[in-house]
Amino acid sequence: MSREKLVVIGNGMAPGRALERLFELAPGRYDVTIFNAEPRVNYDRIMLSPVLSGEKTYDDIVIHGDGWYVANGVTLYKGHKVVEIDRAARTVTSAEGVTASFDKLIIATGSLPIVIPVPGHDLAGVLTYRDLDDVHAMLLAARRGGRAVVIGGGLLGLEAAAGLREQGMDVTVLHLMPTLMERQLDTAAGHLLQKAVEARGIRVITRANTKALHGSDVRIGPAHVEAVELEDGTKLPADIVVMAVGIRPNAAIAKAAGLTVNRGIVVDAGMATSDPDIFALGECAEAGGQVFGLVAPLYEMAGVVASRLAGDASTVFNPSVTATKLKVTGINLFSAGDFADAKDREEIVLRDAARSVYKRLVLKNDRILGAVLYGDTADGAWFFDMIRKGADISELRETLIFGPAYAGGNAADPTAAVAALPDEAEICGCNGVCKGRITGAITTLGLKSLDEVRAQTKASASCGSCTPLVEQLIKLQLGDAYNPAAVQPMCPCTAHGHDEVRRLIVAKSLKSIPAVMQALEWRTSSGCAKCRPALNYYLIATWPGEYVDDNQSRFINERVHANIQKDGTYSVVPRMWGGMTSSSELRAIADIVDKFAIPAVKVTGGQRIDMLGVRKEDLPAVWADLGKAGMVSGAAYAKGLRTVKTCVGTDWCRFGTQDSTGLGVRIEKFMWGSWTPAKVKMAVSGCPRNCAEATCKDVGVICVESGYDIHFAGAAGLDIKGTEVLGHVTTEDEAIVVIAALVQLYREQGRYLERIYKWAKRVGIDTVRKQVLDDLERRQALFDRFVYSQKFSQTDPWAERVAGRDAHEFRPMKDLARAEAAE
Amino acid sequence: MTIMDTGWIDIGALDDVPRQGARIVRTPSGCIAVFRTADDRVFAIDDRCPHKGGPLSQGIVHGASVTCPLHNWVISLESGTAEGADEGSVACFRVKVEDGRIHLAASAIAFAVGDTSAT
Ligand code: SRM
Ligand SMILES: Cc1cc2nc3c(=O)[nH]c(=O)nc-3n(C[C@H](O)[C@H](O)[C@H](O)COP(=O)(O)OP(=O)(O)OC[C@H]3O[C@@H](n4cnc5c(N)ncnc54)[C@H](O)[C@@H]3O)c2cc1C
Ligand code: SF4
Ligand code: FES
Numbered sequence: 022m023s024r025e026k027l028v029v030i031g032n033g034m035a036p037g038r039a040l041e042r043l044f045e046l047a048p049g050r051y052d053v054t055i056f057n058a059e060p061r062v063n064y065d066r067i068m069l070s071p072v073l074s075g076e077k078t079y080d081d082i083v084i085h086g087d088g089w090y091v092a093n094g095v096t097l098y099k100g101h102k103v104v105e106i107d108r109a110a111r112t113v114t115s116a117e118g119v120t121a122s123f124d125k126l127i128i129a130t131g132s133l134p135i136v137i138p139v140p141g142h143d144l145a146g147v148l149t150y151r152d153l154d155d156v157h158a159m160l161l162a163a164r165r166g167g168r169a170v171v172i173g174g175g176l177l178g179l180e181a182a183a184g185l186r187e188q189g190m191d192v193t194v195l196h197l198m199p200t201l202m203e204r205q206l207d208t209a210a211g212h213l214l215q216k217a218v219e220a221r222g223i224r225v226i227t228r229a230n231t232k233a234l235h236g237s238d239v240r241i242g243p244a245h246v247e248a249v250e251l252e253d254g255t256k257l258p259a260d261i262v263v264m265a266v267g268i269r270p271n272a273a274i275a276k277a278a279g280l281t282v283n284r285g286i287v288v289d290a291g292m293a294t295s296d297p298d299i300f301a302l303g304e305c306a307e308a309g310g311q312v313f314g315l316v317a318p319l320y321e322m323a324g325v326v327a328s329r330l331a332g333d334a335s336t337v338f339n340p341s342v343t344a345t346k347l348k349v350t351g352i353n354l355f356s357a358g359d360f361a362d363a364k365d366r367e368e369i370v371l372r373d374a375a376r377s378v379y380k381r382l383v384l385k386n387d388r389i390l391g392a393v394l395y396g397d398t399a400d401g402a403w404f405f406d407m408i409r410k411g412a413d414i415s416e417l418r419e420t421l422i423f424g425p426a427y428a429g430g431n432a433a434d435p436t437a438a439v440a441a442l443p444d445e446a447e448i449c450g451c452n453g454v455c456k457g458r459i460t461g462a463i464t465t466l467g468l469k470s471l472d473e474v475r476a477q478t479k480a481s482a483s484c485g486s487c488t489p490l491v492e493q494l495i496k497l498q499l500g501d502a503y504n505p506a507a508v509q510p511m512c513p514c515t516a517h518g519h520d521e522v523r524r525l526i527v528a529k530s531l532k533s534i535p536a537v538m539q540a541l542e543w544r545t546s547s548g549c550a551k552c553r554p555a556l557n558y559y560l561i562a563t564w565p566g567e568y569v570d571d572n573q574s575r576f577i578n579e580r581v582h583a584n585i586q587k588d589g590t591y592s593v594v595p596r597m598w599g600g601m602t603s604s605s606e607l608r609a610i611a612d613i614v615d616k617f618a619i620p621a622v623k624v625t626g627g628q629r630i631d632m633l634g635v636r637k638e639d640l641p642a643v644w645a646d647l648g649k650a651g652m653v654s655g656a657a658y659a660k661g662l663r664t665v666k667t668c669v670g671t672d673w674c675r676f677g678t679q680d681s682t683g684l685g686v687r688i689e690k691f692m693w694g695s696w697t698p699a700k701v702k703m704a705v706s707g708c709p710r711n712c713a714e715a716t717c718k719d720v721g722v723i724c725v726e727s728g729y730d731i732h733f734a735g736a737a738g739l740d741i742k743g744t745e746v747l748g749h750v751t752t753e754d755e756a757i758v759v760i761a762a763l764v765q766l767y768r769e770q771g772r773y774l775e776r777i778y779k780w781a782k783r784v785g786i787d788t789v790r791k792q793v794l795d796d797l798e799r800r801q802a803l804f805d806r807f808v809y810s811q812k813f814s815q816t817d818p819w820a821e822r823v824a825g826r827d828a829h830e831f832r833p834m835k836d837l838a839r840a841e842a843a844e
Numbered sequence: 845m846t847i848m849d850t851g852w853i854d855i856g857a858l859d860d861v862p863r864q865g866a867r868i869v870r871t872p873s874g875c876i877a878v879f880r881t882a883d884d885r886v887f888a889i890d891d892r893c894p895h896k897g898g899p900l901s902q903g904i905v906h907g908a909s910v911t912c913p914l915h916n917w918v919i920s921l922e923s924g925t926a927e928g929a930d931e932g933s934v935a936c937f938r939v940k941v942e943d944g945r946i947h948l949a950a951s952a953i954a955f956a957v958g959d960t961s962a963t
Pocket of ligand 1: 209584585586591592594623624625626627628629630631657663664702717735736737738740776
């Protein structure tokens, strides 16, 4: 029997969840095809704001990587917008001309951002805030600096404003109403929020009615937005304008197909549209006269659709109240339920201006209808649970606003709030995970860390705002056995792990070691021998050309560009590109060995020559002579590119398939000088006999008739590990682009002293491959960043020191032995 | 001979030593490492790690300590003793900074004075 065909239009968060459930409930039942207008996999749209602010990257927010589609046999058409649903023929067709037939169809086209139709709304530089492309457009604009005007002071608008501000733009928020987020907050709380937003350097103009957008002069090129004009005549200069004024269900194709559409696509309790084989799901759907704009109810819809498709006709969609949080780091705002004023409603309000805390509960008949918490949101889950259950609060009323810590006269224990929650209380709104599910998983699966709980239950895996609650739950379950610092701190000087530090360096634009230590609250005045070299590397890798290298934070080898030996002398290893040398180089080396009475000369395991036992004060003179013979530092001491070993390849070898020597030399000449988290060793072999031992290197190339097999993540030191295959390319040029992109990704993600094989194991071979091989755009971007950073790193450090740099390193401050003698 | 007269030897300017760095002063009986901390305090200790003789002047300076470049022992510049689990100590010498010049107590090399034949 052939499998039923399920087609999905749209690949957002709602259908992603529905398919996950469906594959659990009825594995293998459907042949699934997805069309997605966005050219990408399913990602966590909620987390676009942290991507905009620089706190996360796109990769961090992918929900289903390419591998997931492969593993589940799903065909995903990326960048295919469906333009027609033919209900008679049971097919859908994309703008690219692909037609797929269906037995069941899910429409999950989400929403469209509303664009206010003022004059100039279609100018270049006028953006909305809905998908990754919007974020990219904003980031691109932000790179040029300048002014941004955000129209709309709701959740989305404020998140966009905060992100753009983080990116260094001068930001103004325009809001039509007298106070921000007036749907969630009353006037007083709106002012508190406005103050907090303004404290981040964002200008807020309320009662601002946009009249027109003005563009640049068309005679000097395509018109680009230049200013926003308000009803009262005020003109605000703007390099970009972001409209975040609301969304509208995206129901056009459903309507064109003759399905019943009201505000959204009308569905019954089983999420079926007016055609029983067609479901609508997510923000595009209208259920019980309501449309939804938050993921929690959409995930509930997803569960219903999955059950229905799995053959269970009994589950129905029963939307519950929703809660929202503003995801702007440092501003705590929680609101849940319904808080509109009405005659029959009462409220309880707590204000603590000094602490900037505001809490408001809206009550009706001794039940909580809505809650707004500003400043201190710890009790959000507790209130939210009471709203959902319609709990009678008459007994608690006197202390209700103080939260669960006081509810039973208990002392104020930080975990009291979570302890007081019943098992069904929802902890993670995004993923609909209740307390019982989390505590159950901790006990039965023996979970010990936040990461494990996230992986097993999805709790706090989306927007992350419930992370503190989840951590408290783990703490409650495990007691002292829970060590929240499961993230290994970089060193005893800080509580932050390497990844966190790297992220914050970017997010907070930290550009010096003291700035990092200040902003991240280092515990020691000047770090230690562990964290300083790591910070120095992170800064140099993050801000090429801008960061001034701190020599005193480098290990001696990198400080003086030679390897210290056990007796305090140094070894000197010049580059021999790809292992090739010449009589003149060898002669120069021989002369130098004689001239400076260098005690030992050795051929290294890296296909070059090591002079050992050079006295420190002789180093500049040795380098001067090497330089005259055209030799530069081999960086045998560096956390950077070491050697590129080669074999003789087609130049000489009867089996060689490509010019392995030439490619090795090219790679080494292109990549030398770059700093990396740990050392990087490469090799190129001319055929699979692999005489250059490429399959145990950080990066290795095996030449074959049809091109180049690129390998990576090998090691042959403390650990022995054969490489993984990254992929195959057909030209030398492409090999170089892929290798540089790979190294750049490692430079950006690797923890200090973490070799490529360890990094690859941590982030996943597949994710690496996806980014440097499959995703051409991303590969190019990585390559470009590598090339950019190389502009600042290819100066031979030996030549610089021959010319006098850091002379103090090589000379005693005072020679009293000699001075005595002279006197 | 001025050394014994003053008790102090001018060994150079404060700025000859990089912040969070060190320079060496060669004496007939070995090298003395002169350190300058981030907050401009100056210390002088024997340039030989109590572990296996590593040149402490080549280490990374943090706070008032230095990490030996050979096997990462951490030595206190104030007391000359190894920190943490390691045991051992090196000689510390008196230094003072006046008018931007560093002066080393002559006693640091006093025992070597006169023995100029070492060079
Ligand atoms: C000179 C050389 C040995 C030789 O005489 O052939 C050598 C010498 C040292 N190796 Fe090596 N390694 C040398 C090839 C290798 C190789 C073989 C290779 O590159 O093909 C390996 C195994 C491959 C690998 O790295 O996976 C190798 C694995 C190591 C390791 C273990 C690294 C690991 O992550 O497992 C260390 C320790 C470390 O880096 O922390 C190390 C560290 C060292 C150090 C730097 C130890 C130190 O910190 O002082 C030695 C410095 C000697 C000096 O002053 O020059 N050396 N070392 C080789 C120099 C290659 C070059 O031209 O640059
Ligand atoms: C910046 C931002 C922050 C947010 N923060 C929160 C938050 O904190 N909490 C919360 O609960 N919610 C938040 N939301 C809302 C939440 O992201 C959405 O409710 C949710 O993603 C909607 O899911 P969906 O699957 O219905 O639609 P979407 O995720 O919008 O997916 C629809 C997809 O369908 C594609 N598509 C549209 N038409 C076609 C077509 N004709 N053919 C093929 N594909 C098509 C679109 O390209 C899109 O990829 C936020 C949204 C944004 C933009
Ligand atoms: S690997 Fe192949 S090309 Fe290279 S030397 Fe060996 S046989 Fe020749
Ligand atoms: S010689 Fe200093 S730590 Fe070993």
